[in-house]
Amino acid sequence: MNRVLKIHPKDNVLVALTDLAKGEGIHFENNVFVLADAVQAKHKFYMQDMQAGDSVIMYGVLVGKVTQPVFRGSIMTTANLKHAAQQYGYRNVVPQWQAPDVSKYQTRKFLGYHRTDGSVGTANYWLFLPTVFCENRNLDVIKEALHNTLGYAVTPKYKNYADQLLQAYTAGDSLTSFNPDSLQATSSKGRYFENIDGIKFLNHHGGCGGTRQDANTLSRLLSAYANHPNVAGVTILSLGCQHLQTQTLLSDIKRGETFQKPILVFEQQQMQSEEQLIKIAIHQTFIGLTQANKIERTPASLSKLCVGVKCGGSDGFSGISANPAVGYTADLLVALGAKVLLAEFPELCGAEQDMIDRSVTQAVAEKFIRLMDTYSAEAQAVGSGFHMNPSPGNIKDGLITDAIKSAGAAKKAGTSPVVDVLDYTEPATKPGLSLVCTPGNDVEATTGKAASGATLILFTTGLGTPTGNAVCPTIKVASNTPLVTRMGDIIDIDCGPVISGEKTIVQMGEEILEYCINVASGEVIPKAVQLNQDDFIPWKRGVSL
Incomplete structure (x- = not known):
């Protein structure tokens, strides 16, 4: 080594x-x-x-x-x-790219859910959307009922642990001597709907009380999730008086003529009681689930994949093992005609010129420059800046400046040309690598990637990050083997062999692609999905790094 x-x-x-x-x-x-x-x-x-x-x-x-x-x-x-980072600008560079050999993947397929708009999902979820934070509690009540009854709840070992503590306490036993490791995991109830991979609930804190612009952005975000290839149907809960009106959300959802998914809408202020709202929402959703369960996985070309690449809890090895390995996977996917999404604009600080020079047109390059400049100016206006992005954990493990962090983070995008630049909630429409404007914040970034259409997310980490996404299966890729040893319950792939010299970036990248194919086919369930790490945080376009 x-x-x-x-x-x-x-x-x-x-x-x-x-x-x-x-x-x-x-x-x-x-x-x-x-x-x-x-x-x-x-x-x-x-x-x-x-x-x-x-x-x-x-x-x-x-x-x-x-x-x-x-x-x-x-x-x-x-x-x-x-x-410190170099200045950047458009230089009229024609991107040159040598695509990797993908001949052995040309005939490969994954088993996905085909939608009427031509997209293909890697999962089949039913989605609950609140138009306003006032409905979060009702979503929680419905989630508890449906998850426990239909087998989507996480293994109830922690409830059992609490039960055992209560029994020990009532029996007069010493709680200080209670051994947490004695807890035995119990089997979770099997899913009743074989072809429904989950029922997801997008609790949030918006929809009213903020600016109308915030409500409009939230509407576009929620509509993007409703249109997501991994979503089979939608239940909307509305209060009635909020800024984000139901009709606005429905208009955003249905602006595409190809939208043909079932939508159920329930407005609390039109109901006789909260109990009536919850019962009818559960009833009608249950009927919708029986219909969505009829959709089955069928073969699809790898070109139908849309993979987001993300890093979080990064360390000094992320930019030399996990990120470049994921970058090679990204190059393979682009060569196969798939879509790849790179977000986290604060973590492109110092890598801007490379992205500009890789842009296929001047318009693409200039849109990237405009979004980066605007974002940076907003941060500086409140006394902050991209240079303040690294966290104490990043710095402790070797990422001393934002430019160091960004240069390593950009490796996740591989080397292919940048075909498009997307503002927050804009959908990816072009095969190839697209840049998506989001914060570096892990959940805000994954939330934005899914809104742009990512059907899988490759999430690299050097320190360990327990997060995922509600509708997009998230695959955790570790930069080092000691992390896998400590936190193997949340990690899917170990890139430590790159550091030790046991594997090359190419070998690791091909392994990651194979894992993606298996996840996309429902044959492997990533840890984040198993743990119901269904994180969702809308970005209000304020200063978030």
Whole structure:
């Protein structure tokens, strides 16, 4: 196993692949670097003496400038490096791309749910939408009833654990000596509707009380979910007096002439009681479920896939293992005619020029520039900025500046041309790689990807992130093996073998594609789906990094 890595020939820092001791001599490319500091795995050290203001290069791009003199072999820290990124602009570059060989995948199929608009879902969900936060409690009541009765509830081991604690307490036993590891998991009830993969509830805090623009954006977001290929039917609960009126939402949902899914609408202020609302909603939805259950999986071309690529809880290995492996998967998918979505605009800070130069037209490039500039200006107007994106966990595990984080995050997009740039809630319509304007916030980003049509999400993580999406199966890809050892209950794929040298990026990328095909066919259920990690957070277009 190599002990250090130089990511790009232009770089002037090395990445530690394992813990390195102070005073140790590191041999690399006919040079010996005597370490002035201990360097933990994932962190970096300087390859040369540098003065304040000198540029630091990683991934071949500017990622920061040193703030004080540093010496060859000294560790990179927030004390000696600040964020910096190169200026960007349209340069009329014609993107060149060598697509990977996909001949062995050309005839491959996945088993999906074919919709009347020509799209193909990787799952078959029934969706509950509230027009306003006032209906969240009613959604919770209905969710408890339907999930428990129809077999969609998570294994009730924690309820059993609470029951055991209560029994111990009532029996006079000591609770401090109660062993949580003694808990035995119980089998969850099997699903009654074989072809319904889940009943999903999009609780939110909008629809009224904010600006009318917020309500309109929420309407477009909810309508995008109703139109999602993974959704078979929709139940809408409305209060009646809120900003987001039911008719507005229905108009947004049905603006496409191909929309033919069943929609059930119930308005509480037109009912005699809350009980009547809940009973009739459950009754009518149950009837709808019996019809949606008749839809079965049938073969579909891999070109019908739409895969979102996302990172969260990133570490210093994310940009050299999980992200480039997912990037190779993205290139395979694009070569097969599928759609790939890259979001998180704050995490493209420093990678903008590459995305601009890869844009297929000037219009695409200029839309990206406009959205990035507007977003950045909004952050700066409140005293913030993209440079404040890295979290304490990111920094602790080697991502010292936003440009370092972004340069590694952009690797998830592979190397293919950028065919389109989508504003928040805009649908992806073109095969190939599209950029989607969302925050870096994990759930806001996955929420936006699904709204643009992602039917699977590849979510890389170096620290461990327990999140998913309500309608889009989310596959967790770890950057390192120790994370899988600690948090294997939420991780699906281990890219640690890339760090150890046991596997190449190409091998790992092909493995990830095979996993995607199995998930898309319903043959493998990702951990996030098993755990009902149905996260959904609308973005109000305020400053969220």
